[in-house]
Amino acid sequence: MRKGLRRYQELAHELKILIQQKGYKVGDRILTERQIAEALNVGRSAAREAILMLEIEDLVEVRKGSGIYLVSDSNRLARPIVDDIGPFELLQARQLLESSIAGFAAVTVTKNDIVRMREALEMERKGIEAKNNDYSGDELFHRLIAEATQNSVLVDMVSELWRKRDQSLMWARLHERIFDTDYREQWLKDHEDILSALQLKDAEGARQAMWTHLENVRDTLMELSDVEDPHFDGYLFSNTAN
Amino acid sequence: MRKGLRRYQELAHELKILIQQKGYKVGDRILTERQIAEALNVGRSAAREAILMLEIEDLVEVRKGSGIYLVSDSNRLARPIVDDIGPFELLQARQLLESSIAGFAAVTVTKNDIVRMREALEMERKGIEAKNNDYSGDELFHRLIAEATQNSVLVDMVSELWRKRDQSLMWARLHERIFDTDYREQWLKDHEDILSALQLKDAEGARQAMWTHLENVRDTLMELSDVEDPHFDGYLFSNTAN
DNA sequence: TAACTAAAATTGGTTGACAACTTATGTCAC
DNA sequence: GTGACATAAGTTGTCAACCAATTTTAGTTA
Secondary structure (H helix, E strand, O other): OOOOOOHHHHHHHHHHHHHHHHOOOOOOEOOOHHHHHHHOOOOHHHHHHHHHHHHHOOOEEEEOOOEEEEOOOHHHOOOOOOOOOOHHHHHHHHHHHHHHHHHHHHHHOOHHHHHHHHHHHHHHHHHHHOOOOOOHHHHHHHHHHHHHOOOHHHHHHHHHHHHHHHHOHHHHHHHOOOOOHHHHHHHHHHHHHHHHHHHOOOHHHHHHHHHHHHHHHHHHHHHHOOOOOOOOOHHHOOOOOO | OOOOOOHHHHHHHHHHHHHHHHOOOOOOEOOOHHHHHHHOOOOHHHHHHHHHHHHHOOOEEEEOOOEEEEOOOHHHOOOOOOOOOOHHHHHHHHHHHHHHHHHHHHHHOOHHHHHHHHHHHHHHHHHHHOOOOOOHHHHHHHHHHHHHOOOHHHHHHHHHHHHHHHHOHHHHHHHOOOOOHHHHHHHHHHHHHHHHHHHOOOHHHHHHHHHHHHHHHHHHHHHHOOOOOOOOOHHHOOOOOO
16 A cells, blocks of 8 residues: 655655755755756656655745745755654644634534535445445545635645545554444544534534544544554643643 | 746646546546646646646556556545635634644643743844844744644644745735834734743643734734725634634 | 847756556466 | 466656757847
């Protein structure tokens, strides 16, 4: 499943190191496309892809006919490429963000939102009954809550969190152990509680319900986790005040 | 300053539409690199850049020797490319997220964090006195609060919010009107209040202080905003319960 | 000194060729 | 038939050479 890094990612990383070694300042023009290709010992097309990657990350700016310029400060440069995020770290972030979002959404939610959320839960129920590993109903529900805020930034942030989840190595390993549908039944019930609070436009209740839900998810994963695993990050998830 | 879309972005957009027209399902193998190049009437290298873009967005997966496969559902496909985010929408998201983070950080903050935050505020003060448009101290302070949570996901989210801010067209326009250093003095004072609460490990106080701070920023920007501007999104920022 | 022109530098893009890998097809032994 | 293996076909990955488009620099001229 998990394959090696694609070439342009490796090259992009090498390029970051190269830039850092040269000690450029923000705004400086860095090496030319051709020079980069030569320095990395690859062809121009491969170098271009790496540069494109850095441009998308907003590290450099490519100006046609002029050159490539350093945009962002270099402290962002040499971070590891695959900083795999522990599931509990991710859950902690979700708990903080999504409970706030749920509280806010209770104020802004519309009738149409409620209808769509109910459909999402229906989809989730079918997924549980089918006993397959389809979590699209789950994801959709959480996403719809963010959409109910009418704030695209919040929607993006929630989407990004789910994307990080899907990319997480440890999450994948953890998921393999979730055979028991009882857990998913519990989570579905949590979701229904959240929906109820939203329907009542009860901000504090929705916030509380989302918090509790993610607390339950944490507990489940904690049970399933291998504490001996050196990458285990459950300890991070200390019980913070609610 | 703001330049036209780079070619690969336009092509990526065209490609998204093309994929959508073909009506692929998730997991399907889509057109080959060469076919895409032909369909978009460009060379293979240009097509590759567009494909690379979609791959980075996690819309497709490129498997060497096999083909290009649709990964994400197509509802994410045809979103507008440059959805410029209004400053108030952004501020709303920041208020929700960063006040929660501040509350959490009050529990986890260390002495070293406090020291670094104080340095950031010192930097901010110098920036104000110099009357230049350097907001790096401001940004650093907010970032350090996120770092104090020891949660890399939260740090990433805050960084992403500032990146969005820097890219925002409307924010840039708005910023041109901030001549008055009184505003920035006020914000610095807000920051000091936040720092005090963090130092006392007062979670609710820190949350409250951060909320108030971003409320003040909102008020300032509201004053400076042109309500006649068709893109004005201040109305989004209704006074939600604190 | 100023304005215009030409040249050089640089990114943007195309194409053909081949390598590397994956998938499909066919063949042969049993 | 069936499985194992070999072969071929299909596809992405990469390079190199070439030219176009644009910007920057240098030079020249009035």
